[in-house]
Amino acid sequence: MSRLNTIAKSLALGALVSACSFGVFAESSPITPQQKKNAEALIQKALKSDLGYSIVESLTTEVGPRLGGSEAEKRARDWGVEVGTRLGFDKVSVEEFTMPFWDRGHLHISLTSPYAQPLYGTALGGAAPSEKEINADIVYFRDIHALTAVENGALEGKIAFVDGDAMVKSQTGAGYGQANQRRRIGWQHAQRGGAKALVVRSVGSDSHRFPHSGMMSSDGENWADIPVVAISNPDADHLRRLHNLGKPLSLSLHSESKWKGEVSSGNVILDLVGSEKPEEIVLIGGHLDSWDLGTGAVDDGAGIAITTAAAALIASLPERPKRTIRVVMFGAEEVGLLGAFAYAKQHEKNLNNHVLATESDFGAQTIWQLVSNVNSEATVLVDEIAKILSPLGIVRGGADIAGGGPDIIPLAAKGVPTIRLNQNGRDYFDLHHTPDDTLDKINPDELAQNIAAYAASIYLLADSEIDLKAK
Structure with missing residues (x-):
């Protein structure tokens, strides 16, 4: 039996157990029946989709290694703009910054x-x-x-x-x-x-x-x-x-190896504009650059594929979530989180409208745990999201864990709430930063499980009325 079939059967069984044990979500649930239905539909669609794999295959094959500040990273930004436009994001842009360039x-x-x-x-x-x-x-x-x-x-x-x-x-x-x-x-x-x-x-x-x-x-x-x-x-x-x-x-x-002066890098921004609260931003993403020994499939082409595909699936719903979902393809992460700090600085006056942030940057194996750092009311929402994700093999972890991912560090330090969908990293440090970080290390079914988890959880957070910030 394929892993995809196993996940799908687990999902169906989990839904049945949930229905028998809990019935329909209680009236006090922060998730409406329609939102729950949409989230479960996103999970099913993600598990059957090859969109994420096609994204990481395209990035690693058509662009290749993408050292921060290099000509290859510039080609990756052009690629990101083309992908965002083709997938129908409402706004696609590049925010440039300068950086020192080190060459191997x-x-x-x-x-x-x-x-x-x-x-x-x-x-x-x-x-x-x-x-x-x-x-x-x-x-x-x-x-x-x-x-x-x-x-x-x-x-x-x-x-x-x-x-x-x-x-x-x-x-x-x-x-x-x-x-x-x-x-x-x-x-x-x-x-x-x-x-x-x-x-x-x-x-x-x-x-x-x-x-x-x-x-x-x-x-x-x-x-x-x-x-x-x-x-x-x-x-x-x-x-x-x-x-x-x-x-x-x-x-x-x-x-x-040596430094070669100042060059340009940048962050690629893909927005799905919210239907009711477009000024409120739920930020997800990965980093677009990679080390130059392999093709950066696991670190972090997978994260780019997971978050971009999840947002694209949410865009296929009949209507946009209430809040804006922003995918950021961060530049120059490997050489010092430079894109992350540039984003935090460029959006400093608007960080109060960033209601949540998270990143996928720990490979492509399955997600096993959901942790968060939001206020107590929003923690109840994340608890309910965890129930919807549980058939994917995901358990609820700590409710006071700061983080969200490396590129989220500058945002979290400014008080932006975070969640993290923790992946199984047993193979990560076999591959990361080596010539062995190549596309063949990614299992398409495991990648699909990641996308399913991101699509459902980010949709529910973006469509919620609940304030997520700590009080």
Whole structure:
């Protein structure tokens, strides 16, 4: 039996159980019978539709990798405008902003002692180039904590290697924040120690020779003055074994990554204008850019497809919801949430009319949990939405969890209410920021389940009379 048939049968069974257990929604329910009927119809339509898959297939195939600030990201914005227009959104626009552009360039990295062996690595975002080939001995650090304790100048003429452990696979991605410290701040301590370069174990849960890219953090004002390279987990394991044998280790490294000045990026805005309260905005979206090693299917072509397709399905209803639904295809997320901060700044005077925000940016596996951060009256509404989503295998989670997704952080910080439809992320850190982030990793039926959940929940929130903001 296909997964689609399984989901559809589960939905039908869930609806039957709901009817037997609860009857029609109580008169006090914040969801009317017609709204419930519309939401369930959206679920059924989404489960049978291939719209979302066709969107992510088009983006990854016709545009390809989309590094923030690059010519490819510009082509992606043009693509987003064309898709929004073709799908019948009421308003389609691009809001531009400027940003510094970092380019990866060519990288060579090889083990030279105790013997010659090519390694699989990638420059990290914000890293500096090497003026010439670097040949130096390795100083091994078991983890980021060991590197932070290094004395100033102690690494002069050396290459620092920060090991660690591969992330444990988990549904929630637990462990990413801690593991990510070696990628984000490791360069500051290696540079303080006088190292010629820094090499780190990739931040990921896979065992393939696919290095994970990602952005480093500045020190508040400056970026790295040294090359910084992530190597694949198997290569990091290899260096650890050699170190444990007491072998002297050395590397040859040459990197061309560098900053290339200010360029233009932008956010693509697709609006379904509300029928009664057009000034009130329910914002959903994903990020349009990707790292340049793969085609950005899972991170975050899937999120673009999920939210765009969900809104397009809502647009097919006989009439628009009361509130405006806005899909934002955020630009330059991977290099520092630049599109998110630009959006918050450009709409600063109108954020009080943003009544809800959420983003899909955790892959393409099924949604398993609904969490929220809205007022107590609106929490009752989200509780009722969770009942409608339950046949999709989605459970109600916390009712006081801030967030909504990475690009929603600047909006949530300004008081915009949020929900989050949490996806199963067991495969996410196998793929994210690697050459393995490609379309074949997306299961169309799982993608359809995501779209069904977004279409139903966003429709019900946009068509509600309830104030969602915290009081």
